[in-house]
Amino acid sequence: MKLHGIAASDGVAIGKVFLFEKTEVEINKDKITAEQVDTEITKISDAINSYVEELQNRETTSEAAQEVTAAHIELASDPALIDSTSDKIKNQLINVELALESTIDEMVMVFEMMDDAYLKERAADYRDIGQNIMYKLKGIVPKTLSSLDDDYIVISDELTPTDTSTMDKDHVLGFAMNLGGKTSHSSIIAQTLGIPAVVGMKDITENVENGEFIILDAIEGVIIKNPDEATVKAYEEKFEIMKRTKELTEKYKFEDAVTKDGKDIEVVCNIGGISDLVSGLEEGAEGVGLFRTEFLYMESNDFPEEEKQFSVYKEAAEKLEGKPLIIRTLDIGGDKGLNYFEFPKEENPFLGWRALRVQFDKTDILRTQLRAILRASTFGNVKILLPMIISVNEIKKIQELLEVYKEELKLEGIEYDENIEVGIMIETPASVFMARDLIKYCDFFSIGTNDLTQYILAVDRGNEKISHLYDYFNPAVLRAIKEVIAASHEAGKWTGMCGSMSSDSLATYLLLGMGLDEFSAVGAKVGTIKSIINNVTLEDAKKFADEVLELDNVEEIRNLLKAKSNEFKL
Numbered sequence: 009m010k011l012h013g014i015a016a017s018d019g020v021a022i023g024k025v026f027l028f029e030k031t032e033v034e035i036n037k038d039k040i041t042a043e044q045v046d047t048e049i050t051k052i053s054d055a056i057n058s059y060v061e062e063l064q065n066r067e068t069t070s071e072a073a074q075e076v077t078a079a080h081i082e083l084a085s086d087p088a089l090i091d092s093t094s095d096k097i098k099n100q101l102i103n104v105e106l107a108l109e110s111t112i113d114e115m116v117m118v119f120e121m122m123d124d125a126y127l128k129e130r131a132a133d134y135r136d137i138g139q140n141i142m143y144k145l146k147g148i149v150p151k152t153l154s155s156l157d158d159d160y161i162v163i164s165d166e167l168t169p170t171d172t173s174t175m176d177k178d179h180v181l182g183f184a185m186n187l188g189g190k191t192s193h194s195s196i197i198a199q200t201l202g203i204p205a206v207v208g209m210k211d212i213t214e215n216v217e218n219g220e221f222i223i224l225d226a227i228e229g230v231i232i233k234n235p236d237e238a239t240v241k242a243y244e245e246k247f248e249i250m251k252r253t254k255e256l257t258e259k260y261k262f263e264d265a266v267t268k269d270g271k272d273i274e275v276v277c278n279i280g281g282i283s284d285l286v287s288g289l290e291e292g293a294e295g296v297g298l299f300r301t302e303f304l305y306m307e308s309n310d311f312p313e314e315e316k317q318f319s320v321y322k323e324a325a326e327k328l329e330g331k332p333l334i335i336r337t338l339d340i341g342g343d344k345g346l347n348y349f350e351f352p353k354e355e356n357p358f359l360g361w362r363a364l365r366v367q368f369d370k371t372d373i374l375r376t377q378l379r380a381i382l383r384a385s386t387f388g389n390v391k392i393l394l395p396m397i398i399s400v401n402e403i404k405k406i407q408e409l410l411e412v413y414k415e416e417l418k419l420e421g422i423e424y425d426e427n428i429e430v431g432i433m434i435e436t437p438a439s440v441f442m443a444r445d446l447i448k449y450c451d452f453f454s455i456g457t458n459d460l461t462q463y464i465l466a467v468d469r470g471n472e473k474i475s476h477l478y479d480y481f482n483p484a485v486l487r488a489i490k491e492v493i494a495a496s497h498e499a500g501k502w503t504g505m506c507g508s509m510s511s512d513s514l515a516t517y518l519l520l521g522m523g524l525d526e527f528s529a530v531g532a533k534v535g536t537i538k539s540i541i542n543n544v545t546l547e548d549a550k551k552f553a554d555e556v557l558e559l560d561n562v563e564e565i566r567n568l569l570k571a572k573s574n575e576f577k578l
Contacts, residue, residue, distance in 0.1 A: 297528020521553025
C-alpha cells in the first residue's frame with residue numbers, strides 16, 4: 009500500500025515507525041476583570057522572556073538550525089507580538105492564553121492566505137513560537153525528539169522547526185508529516201542534515217502504527233506500508249544508487265560550476281533571510297541570486313526602518329565575503345499582504361497594484377529600502393533587482409531616484425557603491441517582448457519563471473481545476489526564456505533565473521544549452537546542479553536545447569528531458 013505526499017528532502021529510509029504526538033494544551037477561555045489586566049500582561053511578558061532565554065541556550069543540530077533559532081528569537085522578541093496580545097487583554101478583557109492564541113492565529117492567517125509557497129510556509133514558524141510560549145504560560149514541558157532509544161522513521165501531524173532543530177539526528181532515519189511544504193524551515197533543516205522527508209501527507213498519522221515496518225521514499229514522495237521482500241530489496245538497491253549519487257553531489261557542491269569545455273556558470277541560492285543564506289552556503293552556493301525582502305516586512309509591526317533593513321542586508325553581505333548578493337525590492341501585492349498596510353479590493357490582484365507599482369505611489373517606502381541597500385553595498389558585492397518591470401520608463405524612474413538617494417547619502421557622509429548594478433525581473437510577457445530595449449537601461453536580467461509561466465499561459469497556478477496546464481516546459485515559455493537570454497547576450501550582459509525552474513535538475517541541462525548564465529536555486533539543489541554542469545560540455549548542451557526548442561508540445565519535451573536526466577542518473 010502506497011501513501012502519497014510531497015518529497016521535501018531527497019532520500020530513502022527503511023525502518024520502524026515512531027509516532028510523535030505533540031503535547032496538547034487546553035486553552036483557558038475565561039474572561040478577566042479590569043483589575044486582572046496588569047497581571048495577565050506580566051504573564052505574557054515573562055513567558056516570552058523565558059522562551060527567548062531557552063532559545064538562546066538551545067543546542068541545535070546544524071548551523072542552519074542555529075539560524076532558524078536566531079530567526080525565532082527575533083520573531084518572539086518583536087514588539088508586535090507582545091503589543092497585540094496585551095491590547096487584546098486590555099480591550100477585550102480576555103485572559104493571556106486566549107489573547108496569545110488569537111494573536112498567533114492572526115499572524116498565521118496572514119501567511120496561510122498567500123499563494124507564494126515560501127512565504128506560506130512561514131506560518132509554521134509563528135505556530136511554533138506561539139505553541140512554545142503557551143507551554144511557558146501553562147508550565148508544561150513538551151515532548152521532544154532529542155533522545156530516541158533506537159533508529160526510527162518519525163511520523164507526525166506536524167514537526168515544527170523546534171522539533172527538527174533539536175531532533176536526535178543519529179536515530180532519525182527520516183520523517184513524514186501530514187502538514188508542511190518543501191520550503192518550510194523543518195524541510196530546510198532536513199535538507200541540510202541529509203534526512204529524507206515527505207510532507208503534506210494529510211492523514212499519514214491515521215494510516216501507520218508505532219513500530220510498523222515501512223519504506224519512506226522521499227524521491228517520489230511516498231510511504232510504502234507492508235513492503236514485500238522484493239520491494240525491500242529493490243529499495244535497498246535504490247538506496248545504494250542514491251548513496252553514490254549523493255557522493256557525486258557532495259563531491260561537486262563546493263567546486264566551481266564549469267562545463268567540461270570550460271564555460272563558467274554561477275550557481276547561487278534564493279533566500280528569505282539569514283537562516284536561508286547559511287543553509288545555502290552549507291550546500292555550496294556561490295552567492296545569492298534572490299534575496300526576497302518581503303519576509304523582513306511581514307515579520308514587522310510596521311514598515312521596517314532604514315536602520316533595521318541596513319543591518320540585515322549588511323549582515324548578509326558580510327557573510328557572503330564578496331560573493332554576489334542580489335536584493336529584490338519589496339514585492340508585495342497579489343497574494344502577499346502586510347497586516348499593517350491595507351490593499352484595495354481588486355478583481356485581479358496579480359494584475360493589479362503590486363511590487364514597484366505600490367512603491368512608485370508610496371515613494372517613502374522605496375526610498376527607505378533603496379537607501380538601506382545602497383548603504384549595505386559597501387560591505388560586499390551587492391546588486392539591486394527590480395520586480396514587475398514592464399517598461400523602459402519604470403527603469404529610468406528608478407535610476408533617477410537612485411541618483412537622488414546617492415546624493416543624499418553623499419551629503420550625509422555615508423559611503424555606498426557608486427557603480428552598484430541594477431537588474432530587472434523578467435516575469436511578464438511585456439518584459440519578454442521589450443527585452444532588447446530594457447537591457448539597454450539595466451545591468452542584468454533575472455527570470456522569474458513562476459509568474460512568467462502564469463502570465464504567458466494565462467493559468468492561475470493556484471486554481472486546482474487548471475493547474476495541470478501550468479508547466480514551465482511549455483514551448484511558449486521555453487521560447488520566451490531563450491529570447492530573453494539572447495537579448496542580454498547581444499548587449500554583452502547576462503541572464504540568471506530565480507524561479508522554481510532553476511531548482512529543477514530536469515531543466516538544468518536544457519537551460520545550460522539555452523545560454524543561462526546563473527542558476528539561483530534552493531540550497532539543497534546546488535550540488536546536483538553543479539554535478540550536472542561539471543560533467544557535460546556546453547556544445548552538447550546547446551545541441552540538445554536546439555532539439556528541445558524544435559518540439560511543439562510539452563509532453564514530448566518532458567519525455568526528452570526525462571530520457572536525458574536518466575543518463576545523468578539524477
